[in-house]
Amino acid sequence: MSSDIHALSGAYAVDALDDIERAQFERHLDECPTCRSEVDSLREASGVLAEAAFVAPPAALRDRVLAGIETVRPLPPLVSPVVSLATERRKRRFPALVAAAAVITLIGTGVAATQPWQDETTQFSLSAADRVLQASDAETWTKSPVTGGTIKVTRSRSLNQAVIEAKGLAKLPDDKTYALWLQHDGIMVPAGLMTDEGAVAVVLDGDPGTAEATAVSIEPAGGSKHPTTFPIATFEFEQV
Structure with missing residues (x-):
């Protein structure tokens, strides 16, 4: 077993090791408090995901939405920080669905929708993400x-x-969210939140150009000042 034994904590947390690897890793756990903490955090995250439950919308939802489209005036679209790629395509083809999204939100069915009239100071457009993805120096x-x-x-x-x-991404319960982080001088600072609905693209808040790393963790709804669980994914940036 090499020094990469530390990387087995995730597989151990979800019981994906064979008998020999499990025995060797458990001996390692007795001597490595960092791996013990990581295993505990990953198991806690798995438990949170297991508690999530799907709630079907009311049968009358479709009728109320279709009726509401006739009475709700769609406002000019602003920009959005977290954009569902599938929703964006539908909005381009069917502008009337902007009004439908408003009705869905107002009648409270548990169906989340991005509202184009949200405070524009907290929004990022999809084009901002595209500029990063298509940049000549993109890593x-x-x-x-x-x-x-x-x-x-x-x-x-x-x-x-x-x-x-x-x-x-796995569906989270209502009191949890995916939080984004940037690491500066060894300290993780908030860089935004991310939904678990389909495919999303989020422009990070902060200064990623000088950051050492970025990470994603599961946090209480609304986010945290610092990570309260072990990140489910960490990306170390190359430094110049």
Whole structure:
């Protein structure tokens, strides 16, 4: 067993090791408090995901939404910090769905929708993400967290911006959210929040150009000042 035994904590937390690897890793746990803490955090995250439950919308939802489209005036779209790529395509083809999104939110069905009239000071447009993704100096890292799905980070030093793209993330309960972080001088600082709805692309807040790393963790709804659980994915940036 090499020094990479530390990397087995995720597989151990979800019981994905064979008998020999498990025995060797458990002996390692007796001597490594860092790995013990990581295993505990990953198991806690897995437990949180197991508590999430899908709630079907009311049967009358479709009728109320269709009726509401006739009475709700769509406002000019602003920009959005967390954009569902699938929703964006639908909005371009069917402008009337902007009004439908408002009705869905107002009648409270548990269905989340991005509202184009939110405070524009907290919004980022999809085009901002596209500029980073298409930058000539874009650097990309991809990981598959043990909790499921895929997370990709793209950073452009010339733009001093970074984008986190996620697909297939596990559904979280209402009191939890995916939080984004940037690390400066060994300290993680908040860099935004991310939904678990389909495919999303989020432009990070802060200064990714000088950051040492970025990470994603599961936090209480609304976010935290500092990570309260072990990150499900961490990306170390190359330093110049």
